[in-house]
Amino acid sequence: MPVKKSSSIVKCNSARRKFLKTSVLIAGSGPWIVRDALSSSGELHVMMWSDHLPQKFVTGFEKDTGIKLRHLPYGSNEELLNKTVAIAGRGYDLVEPTALRALQWQGLDILQPFDMNRVQTSRYDPEMLNRSLENWTWKDGIFHLPYFWGTEALSWDMSMWDRPYEELSYGNLWGEEVRGRVMARPHSMMLGIGLYLDRIGKLASNRMLDAYKDEDSMRSIWSEITSFAIENKRRVKMFWNDADTQKAGFLDNGVVLGQTWDGPANALKADGRSISYMAPQEGALAWMDGVSLLKNAKNVEQAYAFLEYVSRPEIAALLASESGYNPVVNGAGKHLSMQARKNFEMAYPKNALENLWWWQPEPVWYAAARSEYRDRFIAA
Numbered sequence: 377m378p379v380k381k382s383s384s385i386v387k388c389n390s391a392r393r394k395f396l397k398t399s400v401l402i403a404g405s406g407p408w409i410v411r412d413a414l415s416s417s418g419e420l421h422v423m424m425w426s427d428h429l430p431q432k433f434v435t436g437f438e439k440d441t442g443i444k445l446r447h448l449p450y451g452s453n454e455e456l457l458n459k460t461v462a463i464a465g466r467g468y469d470l471v472e473p474t475a476l477r478a479l480q481w482q483g484l485d486i487l488q489p490f491d492m493n494r495v496q497t498s499r500y501d502p503e504m505l506n507r508s509l510e511n512w513t514w515k516d517g518i519f520h521l522p523y524f525w526g527t528e529a530l531s532w533d534m535s536m537w538d539r540p541y542e543e544l545s546y547g548n549l550w551g552e553e554v555r556g557r558v559m560a561r562p563h564s565m566m567l568g569i570g571l572y573l574d575r576i577g578k579l580a581s582n583r584m585l586d587a588y589k590d591e592d593s594m595r596s597i598w599s600e601i602t603s604f605a606i607e608n609k610r611r612v613k614m615f616w617n618d619a620d621t622q623k624a625g626f627l628d629n630g631v632v633l634g635q636t637w638d639g640p641a642n643a644l645k646a647d648g649r650s651i652s653y654m655a656p657q658e659g660a661l662a663w664m665d666g667v668s669l670l671k672n673a674k675n676v677e678q679a680y681a682f683l684e685y686v687s688r689p690e691i692a693a694l695l696a697s698e699s700g701y702n703p704v705v706n707g708a709g710k711h712l713s714m715q716a717r718k719n720f721e722m723a724y725p726k727n728a729l730e731n732l733w734w735w736q737p738e739p740v741w742y743a744a745a746r747s748e749y750r751d752r753f754i755a756a
């Protein structure tokens with residue numbers, strides 16, 4: 377039985393579809409200042425996902441602002457959080473947590489709120505901006521602004537395997553025809569198992585939302601998922617942790633079918649590889665990443681110059697077209713490359729946008745328990 381979506385999710389999906397089709401630039405309406413960023417030039421030190429700063433963007437930013445961009449890449453939210461805590465937030469200016477991780481950052485006292493008089497919020501898609509505001513507003517301000525949104529779904533080598541949208545499922549990862557030639561990120565694969573078992577009526581979980589109610593409910597559901605995952609682990613060729621290992625799976629390790637992010641699959645397509653990426657019937661796993669300002673940031677003027685630059689529609693479109701992810705800025709849609717538009721349409725046919733499964737905000741207890749079950753799967 378389909379789960380009834382909340383009105384906010386339906387509105388978000390409707391606005392997102394309209395955004396991609398009719399994107400228009402909304403002029404700024406409030407005070408916005410970058411104080412002397414250009415004259416100060418200098419450097420900006422960022423910790424961001426490994427494939428979120430394409431070279432064309434970096435070159436353009438440095439030429440436009442005179443600011444040298446120093447980038448420390450990472451492959452997971454856990455890695456980012458651990459690195460930031462280890463250095464007590466010193467030595468870097470901006471970091472890029474996923475919106476759902478707010479509860480894990482809130483009590484750490486290593487971020488500072490943005491001066492919203494210096495942020496032109498009207499440039500952002502309102503539904504995406506709300507994902508930051510709803511989760512990252514506490515104490516004396518707002519600690520997160522949108523950067524990208526994207527999904528995790530199924531990608532495959534079309535020369536070896538293919539399915540139409542109506543037959544595409546996370547359950548395909550466990551089919552005999554791809555046995556031993558699949559890849560995924562462990563905890564994401566386990567979520568996909570839960571969504572698949574729920575859809576076929578073998579593990580009722582309210583489309584996995586019941587796992588977020590309380591720890592007892594979560595453990596009951598994830599225990600069943602873990603049993604399925606361990607029983608079928610031999611069917612998995614490899615686990616991935618970042619964008620590069622996803623690409624390597626297809627290029628070097630004989631993977632035919634994977635549960636991957638959209639960006640790496642689209643990058644492979646741009647290189648002429650016969651890779652397809654599409655949402656399954658259970659729904660693509662949707663996320664939004666954003667930037668946060670560290671409490672001990674030394675290059676604050678440069679950070680606000682970065683925010684101004686990435687919120688320009690043509691720059692947001694460049695970022696999306698080069699990376700394979702999706703923009704969060706009004707007006708960016710009309711600047712996307714033709715390939716980026718085509719990739720989007722292929723990834724989300726028919727009702728796929730309305731069926732997105734947005735990652736839920738994760739309390740600390742949830743993240744710890746999920747890590748426990750993930751580790752059991754990996755060690756089995």
